[in-house]
Amino acid sequence: QVQLQQSGTELVKPASSVKISCKASGYTFTSNYMHWIRQQPGNGLEWIGWIYPGNGNTKYNQKFDGKATLTADKSSSTAYMQLSSLTSEDSAVYFCARGRTTLDYWGQGVMVTVSS
């Protein structure tokens, strides 16, 4: 069965960076897009971007250009998102989700807290 296992909770300092992971199993990693979505406390969902692990192509929401960088490691079927220049506004839960068309399977989410 399709599973997306994300890395654990992160507590990071302002102005730093963090890299979170999403390990895929149960399907062909290189043939499906991997999307990333942000959910701020008490707020709705925002689409950050996608990566196609087969060729490394990416597409970003303009809002997250320069904030998020998406990469993928085909050998371990793992997608990564690095968030840079972190501020308190970046404190949120970050989800990965498989999506050739719709976002049909989601990871459990990673809570990132930015605090000094």
Added chain:
Amino acid sequence: DIQMTQSPSFLSASVGERVTLSCRASQNINKYLDWYQQKLGEAPKLLIYNTNNLHTGIPSRFSGSGSGTDYTLTISSLQPEDVATYFCLQRNSWPRTFGGGTKLELK
């Protein structure tokens, strides 16, 4: 960006009741509309894709309809396990955008 507006923001209903949730897009999204259910502390779960297609394993009490800018999720007979927040997502254009959600609780 396409704005997605869900209504109501909060809904209280009784077990067995028929429930209707709405999602309105700021422009025509050509039925590229999905619905998700998110329970407290969990990831969103896909219920319906492309307006009216039930995702694998989703109970048949869930259904979707709509076209153009207006879309609806219906639960034909509310069950206690349906307590959750429901989000719509448009996939007609980039960036993908979600509605603000409808929080459904039991009366």
